[in-house]
Every structure is written in C-alpha cells, then in structure tokens.
Amino acid sequence: MGFTTKALHTQPLAKDAHGAMRFPIYQNSAFEFEKAEDLEAVFKGFKYGHVEHKIRTVSGALGVLATATGMAAISNMLFALLKSGDNIITTKYLFGNTLSLFQTLLSDFGVEVRYVDLNNLDEIKANIDAKTRLLFCESISNPHLIVPDFTAIKSLLAENNVPLIVDTTATPWNLFDAKKHGVDVEIVSATKYISGGGHVLGGLIVDNGTYNWGNHATLAPYTRKFGPNALILRLRKETYRNLGATLSPQSAYLLSLGLETMDLRVKRSCDNALAVTKHLQTKPEIINVSYPFLEDSTSYENAKKHFSAGGGIVSFSFGDKASAYAFLNRLNIIKRGTNVQDNKSLIIATYHTIYAEYSTEQKVSFGLTEGMIRLSVGIEDLEDLIADIDQALAHEEPLVMNETSPEQTYTFDV
Numbered sequence: 001m002g003f004t005t006k007a008l009h010t011q012p013l014a015k016d017a018h019g020a021m022r023f024p025i026y027q028n029s030a031f032e033f034e035k036a037e038d039l040e041a042v043f044k045g046f047k048y049g050h051v052e053h054k055i056r057t058v059s060g061a062l063g064v065l066a067t068a069t070g071m072a073a074i075s076n077m078l079f080a081l082l083k084s085g086d087n088i089i090t091t092k093y094l095f096g097n098t099l100s101l102f103q104t105l106l107s108d109f110g111v112e113v114r115y116v117d118l119n120n121l122d123e124i125k126a127n128i129d130a131k132t133r134l135l136f137c138e139s140i141s142n143p144h145l146i147v148p149d150f151t152a153i154k155s156l157l158a159e160n161n162v163p164l165i166v167d168t169t170a171t172p173w174n175l176f177d178a179k180k181h182g183v184d185v186e187i188v189s190a191t192k193y194i195s196g197g198g199h200v201l202g203g204l205i206v207d208n209g210t211y212n213w214g215n216h217a218t219l220a221p222y223t224r225k226f227g228p229n230a231l232i233l234r235l236r237k238e239t240y241r242n243l244g245a246t247l248s249p250q251s252a253y254l255l256s257l258g259l260e261t262m263d264l265r266v267k268r269s270c271d272n273a274l275a276v277t278k279h280l281q282t283k284p285e286i287i288n289v290s291y292p293f294l295e296d297s298t299s300y301e302n303a304k305k306h307f308s309a310g311g312g313i314v315s316f317s318f319g320d321k322a323s324a325y326a327f328l329n330r331l332n333i334i335k336r337g338t339n340v341q342d343n344k345s346l347i348i349a350t351y352h353t354i355y356a357e358y359s360t361e362q363k364v365s366f367g368l369t370e371g372m373i374r375l376s377v378g379i380e381d382l383e384d385l386i387a388d389i390d391q392a393l394a395h396e397e398p399l400v401m402n403e404t405s406p407e408q409t410y411t412f413d414v
C-alpha cells in the first residue's frame with residue numbers, strides 16, 4: 001500500500017465499539033483492563049497509541065513515541081540518551097528553539113555541544129570521542145536551507161557507534177525515506193505538516209531500528225531489559241513519563257486526521273514553493289534566493305539524492321531591514337507569522353524575531369542578515385501568491401520604517 005492508503009486505512013489496535021471510522025477521542029485518563037496480564041503488558045511498555053501505530057505503519061519504524069510538542073520530542077530524546085559529561089555533535093544552523101535548548105539547558109546540565117560544519121566530514125570525525133553520544137541535525141537546516149549528505153555522515157558515524165538523529169519536520173516520509181538514507185532516529189514536530197495546517201501541537205520520536213542500542217553507553221543497560229526497542233521503551237517507561245509531555249487526546253485525533261491528507265498538502269506546498277522561488281529569482285530587488293531544489297543551490301545534489309521534492313520553505317533577502325519590512329507590510333494573502341508548513345503561506349524576518357534574543361555577533365556567526373526573510377509556502381492557488389508578491393514589490397512609495405517601534409537589543413549570553 002502507498003503512503004496515503006496506509007494513512008487512511010491503518011486499522012486501530014482495538015476495534016471501536018460503535019464501528020466509528022475515525023478513531024474517536026476518549027475524554028478519559030483512566031482505562032479498565034480485561035485481564036491482569038493486559039495491565040502487566042502496559043506496565044512493561046508493550047502498547048502503542050493509535051497515532052503512534054499509524055506513524056509506525058507509514059514510516060516502517062521499529063518504535064514511535066508521541067509527545068505534546070516537537071520541542072518535547074527533542075528534549076525527551078536528549079534526556080533519554082545523555083548524561084552529564086557526555087558530548088553531542090551538531091551545527092549552529094538549527095531551528096531557533098533547538099539552538100536555544102542546546103546553548104542553555106544542555107550546557108547547564110553538563111553536556112558539551114560541539115558545533116561543526118556538517119559538510120566537512122573530517123571536522124565531524126575530529127570531534128568524535130569516547131563520550132560522543134549522538135549527532136543531531138535537521139533534514140533541511142533552518143533558516144539557510146542546507147541539506148547535509150546523510151549517507152556519508154551515517155557511514156562515518158557507524159564506524160564510531162554514534163547514532164544519527166535528524167529532525168525531519170521539513171521532509172516527512174512521503175518526501176524523504178529517512179530510514180533508507182541512514183537516519184537512525186527521526187524527530188518530528190507534528191505541529192507542522194502532519195497537523196493538517198496549523199491547528200494543533202504535537203511531536204514524535206521515531207526509532208527506525210537501524211542503530212544497535214547495545215553499543216550506546218547510556219542505553220546499553222536498557223537493552224538487557226527492553227531488547228532492540230530500548231530507546232522508545234526507556235522513554236515511555238522513564239524519561240517521558242517522568243518529565244510529563246503527554247500528547248492530549250484531542251491533539252492525537254487532529255494529527256491522525258491530518259495524516260490522511262498530508263501527502264496532498266505537502267506536494268502542493270512543495271510545487272508552490274518551487275514556482276514561487278523561480279519567480280522571486282526574476283526580481284532584481286531580491287537577493288540570495290535559497291531553495292534546495294534550485295539547480296545552482298549548493299544543496300541541490302544532496303537534496304536530489306535524498307528527497308523527492310525540496311520542501312515548502314524558501315529564504316531570500318532584501319538589501320536592508322527597511323526594504324524587507326516594507327515588503328512584508330504590503331503583503332495581503334501571505335501572512336506575517338511564525339509557523340511553518342502551514343496551509344497558509346507565512347512570512348517572517350528571522351533576524352529581528354526568531355533570533356531577536358541573540359547578540360549581533362551571534363547572529364552574524366549564524367549567517368543571518370537584517371534583510372533576510374523566510375517564507376513558508378502554503379497550499380493557496382499559485383497565481384494568487386505570485387500576484388500578492390508582485391503587488392507588494394510594485395509599490396512606488398518610499399520605504400519608510402515605522403519610527404514608533406524603536407530597535408530593542410536583547411543579549412543571549414547570561
């Protein structure tokens with residue numbers, strides 16, 4: 001069966017008493033068990049929720065844990081795999097909150113975070129030592145849209161018994177067969193594409209079953225107890241239960257519905273994104289248009305090798321903040337907002353918002369500029385998006401900043 005057929009027809013693990021065709025919401029926190037043995041099985045961790053079961057079916061994963069948000073998926077995964085004194089390898093080109101988590105909490109808890117250029121395999125190799133517990137990156141980095149060579153990184157990591165953990169939010173399973181390309185664990189913010197268009201929060205930790213946790217210093221003792229599914233079972237039985245990041249039943253229901261139409265929405269958003277990108281490239285006032293599926297993009301080869309489309313996010317720049325803001329403020333259909341992979345097209349000047357709490361030096365080191373814009377392309381009719389961009393650029397008025405909103409400076413170092 002194909003992706004959408006599975007998303008629509010995966011049978012729930014238990015039949016609904018009334019034959020409901022969509023797994024209903026049970027507004028309930030305590031459940032009765034038929035037999036004492038069933039209760040024992042739950043305590044031992046051998047039970048899945050409906051959303052997790054569906055995700056296991058469409059992804060072919062070994063185990064899945066659903067969480068309240070994408071950030072909960074990331075933090076739970078880190079708490080399950082790391083101890084004070086360990087280190088991880090990553091890049092500075094990350095989703096803003098993930099970078100913030102790495103730079104504050106993780107450091108405070110005694111984990112060293114090593115930032116490398118993921119396209120430089122020698123640099124990755126030089127940073128691996130006996131205390132390296134994982135390499136974390138995103139399938140398409142934020143906001144620069146860089147795609148690493150996952151298969152090459154995986155070969156290097158495999159020699160050193162380090163698992164490859166990738167936030168694949170931007171490229172769900174219908175675009176990217178992460179398991180085939182060497183990704184051991186996928187982290188997904190279900191808030192994005194899976195949700196069905198920006199109405200619910202959720203997260204997933206997906207263990208593809210390709211890494212032997214018996215070789216991992218933190219999890220090896222758990223494999224004796226839980227076998228090959230040690231990561232998900234340690235999470236379920238300890239980390240996640242103790243931290244408390246449960247997905248609500250309403251959210252699980254909406255995610256399950258969203259999954260049914262995800263393939264249609266993702267493909268439409270990717271087709272729109274490529275067309276919008278090509279249109280932006282024809283505009284002289286717009287510079288540095290970046291999209292992984294552009295043939296002149298430095299990520300083109302890696303993107304083609306791994307993905308069936310280039311994702312829904314485009315980044316580009318104006319020469320300065322005033323021109324960028326004038327453009328943003330004239331848009332009508334494309335909304336100023338911070339979500340991504342929404343049904344609606346959303347736009348934001350990342351330097352002044354998502355990265356506002358960082359110092360100028362840090363922002364420069366992340367490669368950000370004042371006129372930089374991130375556009376998450378939705379599923380509107382393409383002609384309407386193009387017309388909105390054109391009318392926002394066509395204005396003849398001088399570009400004046402709103403003087404009533406003085407520049408504020410925040411610094412991140414504490």
Ligand SMILES: *Cc1c(COP(=O)(O)O)cnc(C)c1O
Nearest residue numbers: 069070071095167169189191202
């Ligand atoms: C949104 C997002 C997250 C965080 O997800 P939440 O569900 O908002 O907590 C993590 N990684 C990426 C790439 C995201 O886009």
